[in-house]
Amino acid sequence: MKKFVLILFFISTALWGQVEYSQGVLSVTGSPGFYIDAANYKSDKPGKSRLDVFIQIPYKNLQFIKKKGQFLAKYTVTLSFYDEDKEDLKFEKVWNSKIIASSFEAASSENNFKYDYRSFDFDPETYALECNLYDKDSKKDYTVNAKVKLREFDKPLQFSDLVFIKSEVDSQIIPNISNSVTSSDSTISFFYEIYSNKNQTLNLKYEIEDKEEDIIYSESITQDVSKGTNFIKHKLVDIKNGLGKYRLIAKAVDSDGDAITGTSKYFVSRIYGFPASITDLDQAIDEMIYIAGSSVRNEIEDIKDPKERLQKFKDYWKSKDPSPNTIDNEVLNEYYRRVSYANKHFKNYYPGWRTDMGMIYITLGPPDNVERHPFEYDSKPYEIWDYYSINQRFYFVDETGFGDYKLLNFNYGDWYRYRQ
Template identity: 25%
Template sequence: MNLRPIRPRARMLATLVVLAGAWSSAPARALDLAPLRPDAAPYFLADPVISLDGDGKPTMTVSVSVPFYEVQWVKVGPADRRAARVEFTVVFDPGRGRRQFGDTWERRVVVPTAAASRSPNSRVADRRSFPIPAGRYELRVEVRDLNSGLGSNTQTKIEVPDYSRVPVGFADLELGTVDSAKTFTAEPGRVFGVTVSSMAARATLFDRRAGDWPRKYPFRYRILDDLGEEVVNGALEVSLGHSAEPVLLRPARSDLFIGDYVFVVELVEGSSRWRVERSFTVEQSGPPRGREFETMLEPLAFIATSAEIEALKALAPDRQADGWNEFWRRRDPTPETPRNESLLEFVRRVRYSERHFQGFGPGWRSDMGRIYIQNGPPDQIENRPATSQSSQLELWYYTNPYRRFVFADRDGFGRFQLLNTVGS
């Protein structure tokens, strides 16, 4: 079965800074943003992050990433080399004619071959930092492909907190990857593929209390899945030479399955607690293992044959990963790339069903969840309110090919059950 991609939907996955404790009151509301995306090509991701200097003064860092396939490449030189030219613009506008902050700059990228310019996992990426005072701003990010002339932009409202009276606290948590030399590279969209194996978090704690340096801090970290359950935890005691010195935290395990997660970092001193968290997504990973493997076989049965499911159930634990990979290899629409769109789409539909449909158990076990996983989002939804003679109805229509599914909320608690279908 081929799985159609679901329509884009906003992800309200937040950056959250919580500053609490006996030493001071909390500052103004912290920056709370998902990665920014434009509504038109060229598509890109922009991730704004608050960092702090040793005195606790805020700096806004914006990372921007454009996939290679979103820009036009032109041949340069006598060989097969290709070049792309991209212009980035970042503006923080406080409004009312006050001074703006930001910059415009250009990146030129050259690759050795035309094939390299089509690499599905490569990006034109850059980041800039801007010292700005506390306050409210409209953030605008624009990307222009200078070879094609096409441009796109996105904007949002942000608030930079006033940290001046807060003696201790976290800046925004940054997520990225770290190499063997412990060099940290931020991931602008917080979307990880196989790179999740080298994922790390960079936490910045400022401490303006009187006293000598260095100081020791006991950090705790956790990774929560999209249901809020803890899947990874750990602790690290660090010695910092000065305030706002960044700390790298690498998870004890990083074999995370496809899905949405939150990385949480905490500092606890006596009765005082500070916490910062950042959401991220894993789009490519290894196969599910153990209990997760058994659980995933249930929704997998909606799109697989009974023979395929029985074969997977019969596998010994040390063979389950190979069986899972082989199942999805047969369904990969682009086997020449590392990204298996069918697998990603299946997992997205399962996660969506968990959150949006009600039943006796996980949302994907409901009738709506099963139909959604098999067919994707409907092209049209019709709602009919309950009457004295009939339950509330919801009708899903698909146009290519034509299908209609009728669901009824018989008990009035939102647990819609399938009544009949047309064209399926």
């Protein structure tokens, strides 16, 4: 059985005194096989707090079996809620589901997803959540672990968590579970609830912060709310996101503009048509070291205007595209796939792409054969990687015992160039 595990956090914490916010789930940068998000709301049940869990499963990550002219995928989802220390199982929900696709193209499309939704009422405390997706045909097993803090919603004025909107079809809201947008998107839609102890008119402010905590967007409106629960849906327009991590803030403010209460959520802006793992342009440029020369990288880095620098980055990869008439850029996708793999498997004191193993893996791709010797009696741990097509063998030794493998036979040769 193949297992993939991801640890995420959905924790609401104090922002401005009584103001609370949800960080949400940034699955676009690292989900192993599916996206998951959660939002906390006031429950109709006394003493309880409601948690809505949203799951988005890409068709391409499931195995479809052809049956009677159609393509069928079957899977099981298990949601387990533990105490904060994950010592005591509090509640578990298991369900089986299937997807029927009309064609192989539909079954393998990167644009097709299955959405699952479940709602729960729990005591307001912190839980350790584990979500497991099991593909019944491929036997692949994906797991996400998360921390979930549920609030009491006992204040006179309070906001629920935010949920981003992907689309609306026949008055049905499709949530943006990956919490991601592209740099070409000019609008962001979302919904949340406001809980008020009286009828009143609120001054609401919506802001977007970049990773430096600078406000790049601000909008102020008035909103009439009734006593009880108020469903709020809003769209921000004329958004000018760059590339990277941002935070959307929704808050009620007093006459002086100070926050009374509010909520916020992080999202990621990526480049349309580029791998979702690219969320920091400066880092992505640094990671080009094994395919682009220093003069190319310096030329991009020296551009001061963020939009011009991003365009220069895109132009470089466009020049490498072997099939410019299609959406996919195979060279780009494979290069950053290797970078992501290196960052996940080879990191130690440095990011995986900067290690010796990362350098070889990104430059040459996966080795044809790997010999691992982690517990040799008379030597330090070492690995041997063979690349048969170029007749090269690489020796890596862990000198420190902490997984810091160094390349022994570091001699530049004809092999030292990027190979697709």
